[in-house]
Amino acid sequence: MECLACRRTMPPVIREPNFCFGCGRPLRQYCPACGTTSRIRLPLYNGGAGARRPTSSCYSCNNLFKACSTCFRLHTLDAVRCLTSGCTGTLQEPIRPFPSPLGPLNGTRNVDWPGRFQLPRDENPRQIERIQLMAFRYGLLIAAGRTDIRTYEWSGTRWEQHSIQVYPGNRALTARGLIVQQGRIFLLAQEGTMVYSLAGNLLLAYEDSRVYLQQAVGPDWWARLDADGNITLQRGEAWEGEEVELPRLAGKPICMTTDATGSRVYVGTDAGQLLKIDPYSDQRPYQTQTIYDTQGAYRWNNLAVVNGFVALLGRATNNLYDPNRAQALQPALAIINTEGQMLQGPRDLPAGTLSDFAWAGNRLYIGREQEQDAARARGSFIDIYNTQTLTQNPETRTLDAATRTLAGIMAFTNQDGDIRLLLQRKGNPAQKYVMFDPNSGTRADISSPTDESQLACLADSRLVIARHRNMSTFLDTLPIVP
Numbered sequence: 001m002e003c004l005a006c007r008r009t010m011p012p013v014i015r016e017p018n019f020c021f022g023c024g025r026p027l028r029q030y031c032p033a034c035g036t037t038s039r040i041r042l043p044l045y046n047g048g049a050g051a052r053r054p055t056s057s058c059y060s061c062n063n064l065f066k067a068c069s070t071c072f073r074l075h076t077l078d079a080v081r082c083l084t085s086g087c088t089g090t091l092q093e094p095i096r097p098f099p100s101p102l103g104p105l106n107g108t109r110n111v112d113w114p115g116r117f118q119l120p121r122d123e124n125p126r127q128i129e130r131i132q133l134m135a136f137r138y139g140l141l142i143a144a145g146r147t148d149i150r151t152y153e154w155s156g157t158r159w160e161q162h163s164i165q166v167y168p169g170n171r172a173l174t175a176r177g178l179i180v181q182q183g184r185i186f187l188l189a190q191e192g193t194m195v196y197s198l199a200g201n202l203l204l205a206y207e208d209s210r211v212y213l214q215q216a217v218g219p220d221w222w223a224r225l226d227a228d229g230n231i232t233l234q235r236g237e238a239w240e241g242e243e244v245e246l247p248r249l250a251g252k253p254i255c256m257t258t259d260a261t262g263s264r265v266y267v268g269t270d271a272g273q274l275l276k277i278d279p280y281s282d283q284r285p286y287q288t289q290t291i292y293d294t295q296g297a298y299r300w301n302n303l304a305v306v307n308g309f310v311a312l313l314g315r316a317t318n319n320l321y322d323p324n325r326a327q328a329l330q331p332a333l334a335i336i337n338t339e340g341q342m343l344q345g346p347r348d349l350p351a352g353t354l355s356d357f358a359w360a361g362n363r364l365y366i367g368r369e370q371e372q373d374a375a376r377a378r379g380s381f382i383d384i385y386n387t388q389t390l391t392q393n394p395e396t397r398t399l400d401a402a403t404r405t406l407a408g409i410m411a412f413t414n415q416d417g418d419i420r421l422l423l424q425r426k427g428n429p430a431q432k433y434v435m436f437d438p439n440s441g442t443r444a445d446i447s448s449p450t451d452e453s454q455l456a457c458l459a460d461s462r463l464v465i466a467r468h469r470n471m472s473t474f475l476d477t478l479p480i481v482p
């Protein structure tokens with residue numbers, strides 16, 4: 001074993017050193033979950049300086065860990081900061097996260113792809129009881145079913161069930177949101193809100209008359225947006241929700257996300273405002289800051305936050321505020337900074353532009369379905385916008401016009417900076433996922449067609465596609481070639 005601080009190799013006569021022979025730094029520690037009771041000291045990391053990998057789990061209690069980037073101390077998954085006094089390192093998760101059905105929690109739908117883009121077909125799908133949503137984090141595939149929440153672990157050849165918990169009251173639920181954060185599972189359903197531990201234990205169940213549409217979760221806070229536009233925020237272990245005081249607005253909040261570090265909550269309204277909330281503020285009720293206001297000219301349906309910039313996708317309202325008419329109105333896009341300045345747009349987008357986007361680097365990828373009219377044939381496109389020069393026309397890629405793109409675009413960026421878009425394409429009636437190369441315009445089918453919409457999830461070094469048939473879901477697991 002080698003000390004990563006002083007680079008000294010421990011003499012082989014000391015078989016399992018707890019501290020560095022040279023500088024005295026810890027090399028092993030008691031498991032942060034089962035503690036000193038098990039008398040197990042775990043090595044902080046395996047491998048030498050070049051190939052170091054922090055210890056990811058305890059072989060006694062099976063709990064997973066976060067590791068400090070600086071001192072390598074192991075922490076439980078709900079830890080936010082390194083517990084070593086004076087250490088300023090950040091805590092890193094054991095495995096690449098995909099913490100919501102949309103991937104990252106900042107709304108970008110862009111995920112790092114660990115390998116090259118080569119996708120052999122999975123010949124051995126796993127059949128499980130039907131699921132509604134899935135996410136991957138801390139080495140577990142988390143699936144919200146109709147009657148239970150389940151976690152699965154990769155055995156090397158297939159997904160083995162790790163935990164299962166039926167919903168309170170044995171009811172069937174309609175799942176609307178799933179986020180895995182703080183070592184917990186946050187589930188929004190039409191019928192209520194639940195928080196589970198990764199072991200499958202119910203920690204909290206709310207059943208109030210509100211219908212929650214969206215949620216955002218940070219390192220130690222949780223925010224929920226209901227159908228009436230109210231926002232409830234709770235912090236840390238105090239599970240009492242506090243309502244956020246909203247300014248007097250022409251419209252109501254309809255979309256919500258957070259930045260990559262979870263330091264602020266961003267909210268878009270159906271009357272064109274962008275609001276910012278500090279979840280760490282000590283003021284109660286929580287205050288809201290309006291950082292951008294189109295005075296009712298737009299309705300923002302979707303937003304994402306990257307590096308101090310917010311992308312807002314929505315529709316122009318022609319200054320006639322009427323939520324019922326919004327679907328027929330012109331799609332629009334705006335980019336502003338998180339202080340509400342340096343505006344790009346709002347820019348009108350072509351008719352048929354879909355309501356979601358993937359944001360990778362300084363490019364926004366948005367699907368568009370052009371319906372046939374007197375002047376033009378039907379067409380299916382991906383429009384690529386540069387976030388720094390929004391006023392220019394997008395680059396456009398053409399897809400097969402016989403099928404259309406469904407909402408739910410996702411981008412994967414590999415270590416060489418190559419990008420692929422994962423698109424769900426609908427024929428009549430068959431649906432399937434395709435991997436699309438926006439540079440060359442080439443595409444590859446990666447799932448078998450089914451009559452229903454499918455789910456996709458990046459699970460560390462595997463892409464999992466869930467196809468539904470009757471009361472079952474088939475999980476296709478496609479290895480990613482490094």
Ligand SMILES: [Zn+2]
Pocket residue numbers: 003004005006007008020021022023024025
């Ligand atoms: Zn040392």
Ligand SMILES: [Zn+2]
Pocket residue numbers: 031032033034035038058059060061062063
């Ligand atoms: Zn343990």
Ligand SMILES: [Zn+2]
Pocket residue numbers: 068069070071072073082083084087088089
């Ligand atoms: Zn540390």
